[in-house]
Amino acid sequence: MDVVVIGAGAAGLASAIWAGRSGADTLVLDSQVKPGAKILVSGGGRCNVTNANMSAERFNSGAREFVARVLDAFPLADTVRWFSDLGVPLLAEADGRMFPKTNSSRTVLDALQRGAESAGVRLLTGQNVTGIRPGNPFQIVTKSGEFPARSVIICCGGLALPKSGSTGAGYVLASRLGHTMVATTPALTPLIADPPIHAELSGISLPAVLTLREGAKTIAQSRGSLLFTHEGYSGPCALNISRHAARAQIERRDFTMSLRILPEREFGDLSSLRKAFAGRRSGVNALSEVLPRRVAQWVCRYAGVEADTVSRALSRNACQRLWSACADLVLPPLTPAGYRTAEVTAGGVRLDEVDPATMMSRIVPGLFFAGEVLNVDGELGGYNFQWAWSGGAVAGRAAARWGLSRR
Ligand SMILES: Cc1cc2nc3c(=O)[nH]c(=O)nc-3n(C[C@H](O)[C@H](O)[C@H](O)COP(=O)(O)OP(=O)(O)OC[C@H]3O[C@@H](n4cnc5c(N)ncnc54)[C@H](O)[C@@H]3O)c2cc1C
Structure with a gap:
């Protein structure tokens, strides 16, 4: 031959x-x-x-x-x-x-x-x-x-x-x-979270940004559709960044992954979130305008904010917690799923x-x-x-x- x-x-x-x-x-x-x-x-x-x-x-x-x-x-x-x-x-x-x-x-x-x-x-x-x-x-x-x-x-x-x-x-x-x-x-594999804090949102997908950091340094960032799963995260946003997480893991680098589900254009910083909330009926209603309602409820609960708190009554601290929960949430330890997937x-x-x-x-x-x-x-x-x-x-x-x- x-x-x-x-x-x-x-x-x-x-x-x-x-x-x-x-x-x-x-x-x-x-x-x-x-x-x-x-x-x-x-x-x-x-x-x-x-x-x-x-x-x-x-x-x-x-x-x-x-x-x-x-x-x-x-x-x-x-x-x-x-x-x-x-x-x-x-x-x-x-x-x-x-x-x-x-x-x-x-x-x-x-x-x-x-x-x-x-x-x-x-x-x-x-x-x-x-x-x-x-x-x-x-x-x-x-x-x-x-x-x-x-x-x-x-x-x-x-x-x-x-x-x-x-x-x-x-x-x-x-x-x-x-x-x-x-x-x-x-690579291109789902991410498994321990614990899977978003498990109850399994099946919902939304535009998101995942950022992999080593200390303050951004190693990789991925934008796109994110799918919440029972175990963690999938969809293009998670799949595309999984190889970077896997590499950081085998190189034993101390990394964190943070998640942003709040639209970037409308919500550049914390004050834009406060402004958007001003005068609205409740925090969850305000968030529901930009996030699926179940996700908005989750964010309020995670941030320790009563879903029906009138937005105007939100303290600076509560607003900061809401911001962290949907604009820069440090996720629990993540493991890229194996070769099988x-x-x-x-x-x-x-x-x-x-x-x-x-x-x-x-x-x-x-x-x-x-x-x-x-x-x-x-x-x-x-x-x-x-x-x-x-x-x-x-x-x-x-x-x-x-x-x-x-x-
Ligand atoms: C679920 C899934 C969906 C995907 N979807 C897409 C997509 O839509 N678009 C995209 O761009 N990519 C996609 N990919 C990735 C894409 O399939 C791979 O990048 C591509 O198939 C790699 O081609 P390859 O020929 O190098 O390897 P493979 O396709 O893995 O082929 C390797 C071949 O070598 C044979 N082989 C292995 N060892 C031996 C041996 N010792 N002796 C003889 N034969 C051997 C295997 O049997 C196999 O047939 C997807 C992958 C998966 C798993």
Whole structure:
């Protein structure tokens, strides 16, 4: 084989299609009998394929330039055209997220698998790769035998949603070949609060801001829709900041997370809250104009203010407590939920050991990477798939060139 791709998820299928289209004899091996589970469950079954507002700023990796180079090599416009050629026209929603016109992730998976087949790619399922022996050719080791490969692309994903087949095998394969891993943590995962002080509001979502601080220093901030859950917090606002909380935790940094649910524009400071309350019937009624009523009641109770206290009668101190409860509430200790519920993994193969022009290892020539296995994780909104499509296109084409040149 000119190219063997390990993993038939988003990055693996993209890599294989581009390797096949470049004329390389390409084989994809996947441990699962039915690969592609993650694509099927993505975007709530609709698959958020990419985002019209694509930018390297939306990714965490510590190496924005690397990400930008890969995204530039196979940008949004190429992705949209590629999917259209595969028979999957994409539509953008008002917030920029792009979905297949069919609103079905099945169409995306089917199109990628068909695209691979028509590029001449062979897919072998139920093939768990346990080792890669370097050499020319490499030998790709599975239980059922060895597969010679002039080039190899590791697309094993990370650790998120392990039941889909992502068990961290890519990290092990890469480490054994001399690569260094950046410690992994779950990312895009709900936050569990101890105690879950907002549990009774479970099911309510509202615009919010979460701020992660180490002492007085802001480490990260996330704005967007927040969903109260029985255990803590979910929704884009919580999911996007979860990786920062997880990193702070493994680095044993002493962090706090504070929550603002009071609209920022109308309520810049405490005096704006007092002003808004002036002359209103009760604190809870005043708050209900900007927050869901149940949330307003919770805020009053948490702040120790009788719900029917006439606003004018609110003491300065009570007003301060109300402010703290809805504009800068320091949350109880938070733990990011684990990989089981994470959408993606933060950490992975160090980027300085990979060439962004080709995605080839700087340590083992002929070895390539694409997708989540690398130390890149994007925000919610189609960014992680774009990373898989762009990295797959770069790695697939370059691995094909490498393999063909060594025939
Ligand atoms: C619930 C959920 C919803 C999501 N929704 C979105 C969304 O809407 N938009 C978005 O951009 N991102 C979304 N993501 C993230 C996105 O799915 C991932 O970023 C993307 O799938 C990563 O692609 P990948 O190919 O690198 O890894 P994966 O998709 O994880 O694929 C890895 C493949 O490698 C195989 N494999 C692993 N180890 C071996 C081995 N040893 N031998 C052989 N095969 C192996 C696995 O079986 C798997 O098929 C979501 C994730 C989850 C969990």
